[in-house]
Amino acid sequence: MNHSLSRRSFLGVTAGVGAGATGLLTAGCSGGGGGGDTVKIANTAATASLTINHLMDELGYFATFGVNAKITNVSSGTQVVAALASGSADITVLSGFIGMFPAIEKGLPLKALGGTQVVATEAFFTGNPQVRSFQDLAGKTLGVGAVGAQLYDGFIAVLNKYKISPKDVTFRNVGSSADSFKSVLAKQIDVGYGQVGDQALAKPKGVRMLNTVAGELPLYINQGSVASAKAIAGKRKALVKVLAAYAKLFQYLTTDESKSKYVAAYVAAGGGKDEAEIEWAFINKYTAYSPTLDLPEAKFDYVQQLNVEAGSQKKVLDYKKYTDFSLRSEALALLK
Structure with missing residues (x-):
């Protein structure tokens, strides 16, 4: 081994x-x-x-x-x-x-x-103080993967939940969830993905967890x-x-x-x-x-x-x- x-x-x-x-x-x-x-x-x-x-x-x-x-x-x-x-x-x-x-x-x-x-075990993170909840996603840039990939579909589900049209946000294909989290830390996107454990890395960079994926989308x-x-x-x-x-x-x-x-x-x-x-x-x-x-x-x-x-x-x-x-x-x- x-x-x-x-x-x-x-x-x-x-x-x-x-x-x-x-x-x-x-x-x-x-x-x-x-x-x-x-x-x-x-x-x-x-x-x-x-x-x-x-x-x-x-x-x-x-x-x-x-x-x-x-x-x-x-x-x-x-x-x-x-x-x-x-x-x-x-x-x-x-x-x-x-x-x-x-x-x-x-x-x-x-x-x-x-x-x-x-x-x-994924979670949603933001470093934008204007994003206080998922209801604030309109007009924001979201870090996702390709259309139909896990990261993209997850955000589609969140937008549907809060009755926000996908046309009202900007999807940026940043790659994996790890890449999405790096983009949040660098303030290149408004909201992205990371792991629950990434809270330890987020706080010193002024980034916070909005919610876990499981907490926001329990059927996921x-x-x-x-x-x-x-x-x-x-x-x-x-x-x-x-x-x-x-x-x-x-x-x-x-x-x-x-x-x-x-x-x-x-x-x-x-x-x-x-x-x-x-x-x-x-x-x-x-x-x-x-x-x-x-x-x-x-x-x-x-x-x-x-x-x-x-x-x-x-x-x-x-x-x-x-x-x-x-x-x-x-x-x-x-x-x-």
């Missing part, structure tokens, strides 16, 4: 990597025990995801369930979808759902297996596990063990004893101690990572509706057609 790449060094290495599967680079954690198929996992490269890598490494849960796993972290959900489509990855466990639905709608044979980060679901139909058919037992390993880790994060290890892993992933402590407190209090891999239909329908409103998806898909919870059930049985 390998702790060698932090989030900062990894993102530097992956700058310019294309969406094609050949551009994927391994970072964070790989390992397991016993023989059998190797499960190739593609996740995004956020500090939170790399923190989970470090925890999986230290706690050895892949070995506990006797599965070989190779984790690859990439800089965007688009690259995750490309990896699943090409076969360079069998499954994603920590990647946003929003980009998966348009791909499934267009015929990509993917199945959602369960929820992972079911309570978003962030991450989940999605696998290709090919992997489900050919590596079913191994995929079940991977899900069991993550569920065991998520159970651990609900305990008080997980704090010190989470903070250490977050720092190892390139974050700061103060941010890590705030992040852990939120994750622990709200059970942000689901120990049961729960995947509520209402939340999935809500995220899809955001896609429809943004124009990246034509209609809300039938819940039963894109889900397969049989692997989740088998994974949870392994924990008993």
